[in-house]
Amino acid sequence: MGKIKLLQGNEACAEGALYAGCTFFAGYPITPSTEVAEYMARRLPQIGGVFLQMEDEIAAMAAVIGGALTGCKSLTATSGPGFSLKQENMGFAMLTEVPCVIVNVMRGGPSTGVPTGPGQSDIMQCKWGTHGDHPAICLTPAYVQEIFSETVRAFNLSEKYRTPVIIAYDEIVGHMRERIEISDPGVLPVVQRPRPACPPAEYLPYDDSKGDVPPMANFFEGYRYHVTGLNHGPDGFPVNASPRIHTDELRLIRKVDSNRADIVKFEEYLLEDAEVAVFAYGVSGRSAKTAVNQVRSEGVKAGLFRPLTIWPFPEEQVAGLSGRVRKIIVPELSLGQIIHEVDRCSKGRCGIEGIHRVDGDPITPAQIVARIKEVM
């Protein structure tokens, strides 16, 4: 039995990071993510790690990349406006294949928006926020316990595939407190990045001849190599030629795409005989579960699909679901984002209806119950 605590979502995120072996945090405080930084600021020095408050979010993301290159598992946490600022360097980390974890505690907005209210309107930004074709992994926990375990998983995926991983949850889930069990060491798997077996003189940092994820050397351990945001060859130096650019970008996408079975995670709740399904994540997923329980008690056949991995999108699962139900209802704290992904994967096999709300309050179970009854 691990340690039982009453923790905030943001605190559980920090605990998850520490469990995964995170030793470096760089960030810039912003509501509603600040508790992640506060917790790491307190805990990292106690375990010999480093906490840095940078001058802004751009620098914080750059510092995280630097920390990760030296071998530290590295974390930053932010919200909307800060997440926008981090995008360019996140793209750099994707192209240079630097593992790191970025937490986006979603609030309302564009711009400064509603700092103390929940939002889910950055969810497409989690996929397409930085320019160019790029791999994207984004996890969407909804319970404090899940934030802990999904943060561990985020680090694991990041290390395994050498790519940034985003954790996106809303203000409500980030600030709420629930009882959680912090697992004892060894209970949850903790993954380390693939390391080179060759001597430094023979090391090629982006040599993909033996697999899609090249071994990664830590700086200051004798291996020296070039890291650039330009498309590059196996030695890390710029290459501006066909076919390397094309094949290398394909490989970056393939790292995530061909490993969907390992990355995509979801909860299916009472879907076996469901006529109506609700597709929802984060706090909206919690509302949906309460709603589904309520209508089930009245004999209505409804179920819930709750993604814990939103990127890559659970395409196959939603496609299958759309062939089995009459309607999929998509409640989200945005004016319509993830509903388009559900629609794309459903290919017209069932009706899709959204419930959208951006006033700083969550979508209530009553709103979802009413819609389920309407469409039955």
Add this chain to the structure above:
Amino acid sequence: MSGRYEIRFSGSGGQGLILAGVIFAEAAAIYDNKNAVQSQSYGPEARGGASKSEVIISDETIDFPKATSIDLMLALTQEACAKYYKDIKPDGTLLVDEDFVREIPKGSFKVISLPIIRTASEEIGKAFAANIVAIGTIAAITGRVSREAVEKAVLSRVPKGTEDLNKRALLAGYDLVKRRAN
């Protein structure tokens, strides 16, 4: 949602109502081994403005984490009372500070008016202990958490050196309810 009990702590930012919610949830979840969720809502201001903290206690899993059908709501200010009372369920309870909430909203809910802030400032000597007095009154009214659990939760969350003061504040809260009942 049988077994689900919803409590809302409301007042002005800075009165320690988020902490009150945290302590209450901790008493239920950690020391009484029930399911509990605490959430909060506040504006961008550091102090002032209406603020609320909610605790849901249940024997079952808690999915939707916010209060929508409130069993008991505490209001320490008139503004918070007016802003937040609408979610109290018809047979719920509205607990208000006797001195600071003079206009009681109409509704079929039960109203209990107690001098929570005055008790903190006069009996305990510190107005800021009103949140702990409130915890005592709510624990006594609802009976949802054991006295032992509440005391442990209070002592684990308050600053060192203030344990005695907070313990007295908690007891004063219990006593307010007892005296009113007699």
